Amino acid sequence: MAAAGQSRPRLDALHRRLEQLRFLDPSCGCGNFLVVTYRELRLLEQEILERLFTHQRASGQTARMHSQAVLGGHLPYLATAA
Numbered sequence: 001m002a003a004a005g006q007s008r009p010r011l012d013a014l015h016r017r018l019e020q021l022r023f024l025d026p027s028c029g030c031g032n033f034l035v036v037t038y039r040e041l042r043l044l045e046q047e048i049l050e051r052l053f054t055h056q057r058a059s060g061q062t063a064r065m066h067s068q069a070v071l072g073g074h075l076p077y078l079a080t081a082a
Contacts (some may be wrong), residue, residue, distance in 0.1 A: 001014070001048075003048065004048075004051075006051060008052065011048050011051055011052050012052070015045065015046060015048050015049075015052070016021065018044065018045055018048070021041070023037050025037075043051060
């Protein structure tokens with residue numbers, strides 16, 4: 001994030017990279033790792049979008065992160081986190 005700064009091409013590239021990330025928690029525990037991971041990724045994406053569209057709020061840009069980015073045995077918790 002620091003390397004991208006306010007550079008629109010770098011922020012766009014980082015945003016596209018976030019969309020491609022996948023996380024797996026095969027432990028099938030309580031799902032906390034996945035919920036926290038998803039939440040932190042969404043917060044990072046929000047910061048990217050704020051930097052990209054500080055001066056043009058009505059851009060139509062949508063979030064690219066989605067719950068399919070985190071995979072594990074206990075995904076119902078993600079529905080409540082999203």
